[in-house]
Amino acid sequence: MKTQNSIVKRANELYAAGRCDEAVDLLSAALTHDGVTAGIRERLAELLIDSDRHGSALQVLQNSALSDDNPSVSLLRAICHEALGEPAAAENIADELLRNKQVRADALALKGRLALSSKQLQQAETFFKEAIDCSQGSGMAWHGVAALLRQQQDEKGFFESLRNAFRCSPESRDIAISFHDVSADARRLPEIVAAFREAISHHPMNRRLRFLLIDLLLRQTKFSEAMSEIESVLVDFGVDPGVIAAGLKVRERLGGARILEGPPSDGSVSLCMIVRNEKDHLARCLRSAAPLVNEIIVVDTGSTDETKEIARVFGARVYHFQWADDFSKARNHALSKAGGDWILVLDADEVLSRKDDEEFRHALAMCPSRPAAYRIQTRNYTFRVNAVGFNSNRGEYTEEIGLGWYPSDKVRLFTNDARIRFDYPVHELVEPSLQRQNISVIDCPVVVHHYGTMEERHTLEKTKKYQVLARKKLKRGLNDKAALRELAVQASQVGNHPKALELWGRFIKLQPGSAEAYINMGTVCCNLGRLEAAVAFAHKALNLNPALKEAKFNKAIALLLMGRAGEAKTLLERLSEEQPGYLPARFLLCVAYVCIQEAASAENAFERLKALPMGEHIGEAFLDVARRFLSVSRRDYALLTLEAALHFGCASTEMRAVYEGCNAGALGS
Numbered sequence: 001m002k003t004q005n006s007i008v009k010r011a012n013e014l015y016a017a018g019r020c021d022e023a024v025d026l027l028s029a030a031l032t033h034d035g036v037t038a039g040i041r042e043r044l045a046e047l048l049i050d051s052d053r054h055g056s057a058l059q060v061l062q063n064s065a066l067s068d069d070n071p072s073v074s075l076l077r078a079i080c081h082e083a084l085g086e087p088a089a090a091e092n093i094a095d096e097l098l099r100n101k102q103v104r105a106d107a108l109a110l111k112g113r114l115a116l117s118s119k120q121l122q123q124a125e126t127f128f129k130e131a132i133d134c135s136q137g138s139g140m141a142w143h144g145v146a147a148l149l150r151q152q153q154d155e156k157g158f159f160e161s162l163r164n165a166f167r168c169s170p171e172s173r174d175i176a177i178s179f180h181d182v183s184a185d186a187r188r189l190p191e192i193v194a195a196f197r198e199a200i201s202h203h204p205m206n207r208r209l210r211f212l213l214i215d216l217l218l219r220q221t222k223f224s225e226a227m228s229e230i231e232s233v234l235v236d237f238g239v240d241p242g243v244i245a246a247g248l249k250v251r252e253r254l255g256g257a258r259i260l261e262g263p264p265s266d267g268s269v270s271l272c273m274i275v276r277n278e279k280d281h282l283a284r285c286l287r288s289a290a291p292l293v294n295e296i297i298v299v300d301t302g303s304t305d306e307t308k309e310i311a312r313v314f315g316a317r318v319y320h321f322q323w324a325d326d327f328s329k330a331r332n333h334a335l336s337k338a339g340g341d342w343i344l345v346l347d348a349d350e351v352l353s354r355k356d357d358e359e360f361r362h363a364l365a366m367c368p369s370r371p372a373a374y375r376i377q378t379r380n381y382t383f384r385v386n387a388v389g390f391n392s393n394r395g396e397y398t399e400e401i402g403l404g405w406y407p408s409d410k411v412r413l414f415t416n417d418a419r420i421r422f423d424y425p426v427h428e429l430v431e432p433s434l435q436r437q438n439i440s441v442i443d444c445p446v447v448v449h450h451y452g453t454m455e456e457r458h459t460l461e462k463t464k465k466y467q468v469l470a471r472k473k474l475k476r477g478l479n480d481k482a483a484l485r486e487l488a489v490q491a492s493q494v495g496n497h498p499k500a501l502e503l504w505g506r507f508i509k510l511q512p513g514s515a516e517a518y519i520n521m522g523t524v525c526c527n528l529g530r531l532e533a534a535v536a537f538a539h540k541a542l543n544l545n546p547a548l549k550e551a552k553f554n555k556a557i558a559l560l561l562m563g564r565a566g567e568a569k570t571l572l573e574r575l576s577e578e579q580p581g582y583l584p585a586r587f588l589l590c591v592a593y594v595c596i597q598e599a600a601s602a603e604n605a606f607e608r609l610k611a612l613p614m615g616e617h618i619g620e621a622f623l624d625v626a627r628r629f630l631s632v633s634r635r636d637y638a639l640l641t642l643e644a645a646l647h648f649g650c651a652s653t654e655m656r657a658v659y660e661g662c663n664a665g666a667l668g669s
Contacts, residue, residue: 004030008043016171017237018207020051031060045076050173054083071100078110087114105135112144116151124148139169143178159188163195170199171206180212189220207237214246223253231290231314234283239306247313257295257317267364268294270340270416274321274330278348279305281451286314288351292360293344299334307348328422338416345412349452350378353397356446363413363444373414373434374444379405381451383617385584390550392583393613399449403614403621404583411441412448424482481510488520497527515544515551522554526561529632534558549579556588561632565595583614591625594644595637606648619650626658638662 007030014023027044041060048057058080061073078093091114097107112127125148131141142165149158159182165172166179176199183192196213203209210233217226230247233240251257271293275282286296296316300308301323311318321333335343342364346352352360363374381402384390389406411430414420419437422428434441488503501524508517522537538555541548552575559568572589579585587609593602609618622645629638642659645651651659 004040008039011043011047013205015047015050016203016206016208020047023047024051042070042073042076045073045080049076049079049083052083052173054080058084071097071103075103075106075110078107082110082114087117090114105131105138106140108134109138109141109144112141113147116144116148121148121151137168139165139167139172139175142168143172143175146178163191166195166199170209171203173208176208176212180216183216183219186219189216192216193220205236207233210236211243214243218246218250223250226250227254231283231287234310234313235287239279239310241306244306244309244313248309251313251315254315257312257315267342268340269342269344269364270295270297270338271344271346272297272299272331272334272338273346273348274299274301274327274334275303275307275311275348276301276323277303277305278307279303279310281348282307282310283314285346285348285351286311286316288353289344289346290314291354292352292357294340295338297334297337299330299337301330326425328424328428331422331428335416335421340416343414343416343420346448347450347452350448350450351399353399353447353449355397359445363442363446367442369440371415371417371420371437371439373411373420373430373439373441374446375409375441376412376444376446376448378408378410378448378450380408381405381449383620385553385587385621390582390584392581394581395613397447397449400613401451403617413444413446414439481507484510485517492520492524492527497524500524501528513544515541515548518544519548519550519554522551522558526554526558529561531558531562531632549575549582549585553582553585553588556585556592557628560588560592560595560637561628561634563634563637565592565637568592569596583609583612587614587618587621588625591622591641591644594640597640602644603648606644610648610650618648619645619652619655622650623652623655623658626655626662630662635662 007026011023011026014020014026024044024047027040027047030040031044045057045060048054048060058077061077061080074093075097078090078097081087081090081093090110094107094110094114097103098111100107108127108131112124112131115121115124115127124144128141128145128148131138132145135141142161146158146161146165149161162175162179162182165175169175179192179195183189193213193216196209196216200206200209200213210229214226214229214233217223217229227247227250230243230250233243234247269292271286271289273285273296275298290296296311296314298308298311298316298318299321300311300318301321308318317337319333319337321330323330331345379391381400382390382405383402385403387406390404391406392404393400393402411434414430414434417439419433420430420439421433422430423432431441484503484507488500488507491497491500491503501521504517504521504524508514508521511517518537518541522534522541525531525534525537535555535558538551538558541551541554545551552571556568556571556575559565559571569589569592572585572592575582575585576589586605590602590605590609593599593605606618609615614621622641626638626641626645629635629641639659639662642651642655642662645655646659
């Protein structure tokens with residue numbers, strides 16, 4: 001089960017991102033659990049108060065048996081009473097809290113606000129001064145002073161006090177909006193913008209602060225800076241109709257799309273993309289590539305969401321292309337619109353890292369001859385640790401997600417030459433046209449980070465579409481190895497393992513020396529519960545290439561599923577020594593230790609894994625293995641695995657439910 005600290009942390013993230021109702025719902029749901037601490041209830045009340053729902057906040061606090069003993073909770077109750085027009089109740093609580101050093105400053109500030117609302121200005125000033133003497137960091141006190149000085153028409157003091165309030169409490173809705181609103185005085189604008197930038201440097205994922213900064217920049221007519229902020233907001237917080245509308249207006253002021261006129265200019269780069277309904281990904285992709293390219297060409301094949309508008313916000317030239325079940329035709333249409341000297345090809349669910357910017361520019365500057373093409377590695381991020389070629393994340397890039405990645409290499413960067421065009425209706429490539437023209441291909445050290453494989457629904461839909469096109473391709477040539485391979489991989493991705501095994505069988509007849517095919521056949525057999533066959537296919541792959549770590553891993557997991565944990569342990573210990581960076585083997589070795597009840601070894605293996613990037617996902621891995629044990633009727637191993645996860649403290653609510661069901665089944669048997 002998630003810890004209460006993690007629930008509060010997630011609620012804070014949601015609220016800062018503007019997803020207020022989700023944050024409130026998360027905390028409200030947590031209140032239904034046994035043993036809820038005051039922290040959950042207190043944070044829920046704070047969020048309700050900040051969003052001006054004082055009645056709901058008071059109800060949450062009054063339902064708490066802990067509120068009378070907790071000064072912070074009592075202060076929140078007093079703030080609610082004040083907002084609801086119950087000053088006597090608020091003052092009584094504030095008076096009781098004056099003896100508590102923890103909340104004394106805010107209690108004094110509250111008394112000052114109550115005095116101010118009843119026109120007792122001298123008393124209000126005394127309370128506010130004492131509050132600030134008590135704590136210079138009380139945003140509530142400084143905000144009260146600002147309100148008092150405004151009534152006294154001390155504009156300079158009012159502004160300075162409000163600025164202090166904002167410095168102390170930039171995440172307060174009332175304070176942030178009040179400070180933003182004084183920007184109506186144009187003389188104050190530069191100072192206010194600087195203060196907002198400072199606040200955002202400490203709270204970069206606060207949506208409210210970011211939106212208010214955009215408005216301030218527009219008031220200053222700093223359109224380039226506002227455009228940069230708008231692009232970042234779309235990446236960090238997703239599609240917002242208001243932000244898109246503002247972005248389009250600003251882009252129009254900046255001259256609309258970036259267009260390269262005349263013949264290709266030396267060293268210029270055109271980003272060429274084809275898209276359809278990519279509102280959730282496109283902004284991140286374009287933001288990552290924009291510093292490296294001179295123009296953006298986006299060919300849309302029928303989007304019904306905000307994809308085209310997002311592209312235009314980023315300065316793309318957007319073209320419509322009637323979809324004809326052929327990715328190459330759409331790609332080539334994009335190439336035909338490019339005006340750059342070089343063409344870069346990306347998909348919407350891919351990004352480049354700022355870490356590789358210099359490598360990218362260096363590759364273009366040092367190109368030995370033209371026309372030329374660069375082969376770039378794609379890192380396909382995944383949780384599937386037995387994917388062929390799997391590599392564990394090592395923290396090399398901030399763009400890493402999941403447990404790791406498997407590579408795929410293809411030409412993505414090439415000179416703008418009409419002879420270089422894509423071939424194949426699906427899994428389209430420019431390599432065949434490069435071969436026909438004898439154009440050399442150079443390896444480029446830049447990495448493309450691909451996230452589409454992380455999204456199960458998106459991948460499933462995309463794979464089904466690819467399957468239709470690949471079947472057409474296969475019909476044109478019944479012995480087309482590439483088409484067979486595509487269909488086999490896609491059948492596995494959509495869970496049709498019997499079909500995948502059949503297709504790999506047809507492929508292996510055409511290419512009997514393919515170790516990759518045998519690895520995939522072994523994986524499919526594991527998924528089908530045909531464990532002896534999985535071991536046999538692992539041996540065939542190893543006969544072709546004894547160093548294949550994926551084949552050894554497949555054999556080990558098949559042995560483990562067969563109940564032969566001792567043999568699996570021996571194999572995995574050897575594999576972990578040979579490949580110390582192969583984390584799937586190290587994790588499975590931990591499971592093997594658990595299954596043969598070598599507790600000390602299991603504990604030691606777990607502690608080492610927990611410290612690695614995969615550590616935060618290790619509970620999911622235990623649950624996946626437990627389910628695989630249950631799928632082959634190894635309830636004994638499943639129980640041991642789940643009990644170990646509980647012992648290690650990485651069990652989720654879902655895992656606890658599986659454990660209870662599994663344990664009940666064991667007792668029943």
